[in-house]
Amino acid sequence: MTITEVSKKYDLSADTLRYYERIGLIPPVKRAKSGVRDYDEGSCAWIELAKCMRSAGIPIEALIEYCALAQQGDETISARKELLTEERKKLHKKMDEMQKTLERLNYKIDIYEKAEVTGILSWDKEKDV
Amino acid sequence: MTITEVSKKYDLSADTLRYYERIGLIPPVKRAKSGVRDYDEGSCAWIELAKCMRSAGIPIEALIEYCALAQQGDETISARKELLTEERKKLHKKMDEMQKTLERLNYKIDIYEKAEVTGILSWDKEKDV
DNA sequence: TTATCACTTGGAGTACACTCCAAGTCAAGC
DNA sequence: GCTTGACTTGGAGTGTACTCCAAGTGATAA
Numbered sequence: 001m002t003i004t005e006v007s008k009k010y011d012l013s014a015d016t017l018r019y020y021e022r023i024g025l026i027p028p029v030k031r032a033k034s035g036v037r038d039y040d041e042g043s044c045a046w047i048e049l050a051k052c053m054r055s056a057g058i059p060i061e062a063l064i065e066y067c068a069l070a071q072q073g074d075e076t077i078s079a080r081k082e083l084l085t086e087e088r089k090k091l092h093k094k095m096d097e098m099q100k101t102l103e104r105l106n107y108k109i110d111i112y113e114k115a116e117v118t119g120i121l122s123w124d125k126e127k128d129v
Numbered sequence: 130m131t132i133t134e135v136s137k138k139y140d141l142s143a144d145t146l147r148y149y150e151r152i153g154l155i156p157p158v159k160r161a162k163s164g165v166r167d168y169d170e171g172s173c174a175w176i177e178l179a180k181c182m183r184s185a186g187i188p189i190e191a192l193i194e195y196c197a198l199a200q201q202g203d204e205t206i207s208a209r210k211e212l213l214t215e216e217r218k219k220l221h222k223k224m225d226e227m228q229k230t231l232e233r234l235n236y237k238i239d240i241y242e243k244a245e246v247t248g249i250l251s252w253d254k255e256k257d258v
Numbered sequence: 259t260t261a262t263c264a265c266t267t268g269g270a271g272t273a274c275a276c277t278c279c280a281a282g283t284c285a286a287g288c
Numbered sequence: 289g290c291t292t293g294a295c296t297t298g299g300a301g302t303g304t305a306c307t308c309c310a311a312g313t314g315a316t317a318a
Contacts, residue, residue, distance in 0.1 A: 004294075015277055018296090034284050036295055045258055049233075056230030057186075060275065070258055077250065081241035088234040095227050098220060101185030104178075105217040112210035121206065129174055129199055133264075144307055147266090163314050165265055189305065 001039040009044070010051055017047065024064045025050050027071055057094065058087050130168040138173070139180055146176065153193045154179050156200055186223065187216050 003014045012020075020026050021037075026046040029037045039047075046067070053063055066083055069076035115121045123129070132143045141149075149155050150166075155175040158166045168176070175196070182192055195212055198205040244250045252258070 002294080013277075014295090016275090019276065022298095034295080035297095036284080042258075049258055052230055052233055054275090056227045058230070074244075074248070074250070077241055077244050081238055081245065084234055084238050084241070088231065088238065091227060091231055091234065095224060095231070098185045098224050098227075101181055101187070102217065102220055102224070104181055105213055105220065109210055109213050109217065112206055112213070115203075115206050116210065119203070121203070129171075129178055131264080142307075143265090145305090148306065151267095163265080164267095165314080183305090 001044070003037050003039070006039045006044065006047060010047055012047070012051060020047070020050055023060065024067055025060060026067060053087075056091060058091070062087055130173070132166050132168070135168045135173065135176060139176055141176070141180060149176070149179055152189065153196055154189060155196060182216075185220060187220070191216055 001009070003017055006012075007014045007017060021029055026043065029039055029043045032038050050063060054060070062083060066080060069080045069083070111121060111123060130138070132146055135141075136143045136146060150158055155172065158168055158172045161167050179192060183189070191212060195209060198209045198212070240250060240252060
């Protein structure tokens with residue numbers, strides 16, 4: 001697959017795909033004799049993984065490290081597990097914070113909805129705004 | 130309360146507090162005759178709200194707009210509700226993506242755990258890495 | 259009264275993650 | 289052979305959100 005095809009398939013710009021490869025977020029992509037990138041299944045799997053991880057905000061740096069470890073073979077299995085476990089912990093924490101914010105938003109939207117009818121904003125417990 | 134006290138209370142740097150006020154993410158804070166900030170309950174409530182929203186990644190711009198609307202009085206209730214509803218929608222979407230990534234991480238960590246015992250990495254469905 | 263110290267402002271600098279650009283190369287169609 | 293267009297590289301530019309700094313001011317302690 002060409003970079004344009006992969007770009008469409010995963011909805012990532014060609015620039016982003018080249019950037020990801022350049023910084024080592026995915027392993028080097030095979031090239032045709034002309035030097036043009038020719039993505040195989042393996043490259044696509046890496047891109048899909050990178051996209052998934054990035055969409056959840058996993059930092060680029062952690063993914064670069066993971067990619068480097070993966071290219072070093074089976075002696076890095078434990079290190080890779082540790083790395084992912086660490087990121088999972090951070091992700092959990094972020095999701096907890098988002099959940100709290102979501103509940104806060106629900107509460108506020110509810111108050112605003114009531115106010116649209118009654119004209120009265122009645123913030124409950126805290127001195128909210 | 131002084132900026133230092135508020136900074137400690139909410140674990141935000143004094144620079145961040147001044148920055149938030151400067152860009153209008155919170156309304157202007159009252160000053161002593163000397164010009165030094167003196168945070169009251171209302172200001173603290175705004176800071177707590179800003180911190181909560183920012184911790185979930187709600188963009189600064191949306192919060193600035195919300196703050197501006199809140200200062201204009203009750204005619205902006207509907208606009209504020211719309212704004213928060215929009216951000217809630219985005220937050221939901223982000224959380225869904227994180228949930229997917231979380232499951233992916235769980236799967237991968239599980240495979241790595243098994244590999245630590247068996248020495249064999251067996252990626253299932255997809256050509257995963 | 260003089261030094262200290264927390265505070266003030268406006269503006270510059272930093273980190274992260276892209277995103278864009280210029281200059282050049284290569285394969286294919288006219 | 290020449291043009292077109294997608295690709296290549298290295299490097300510069302952008303947006304978001306802080307974070308730091310220099311120069312100055314005012315209140316308190318010695």
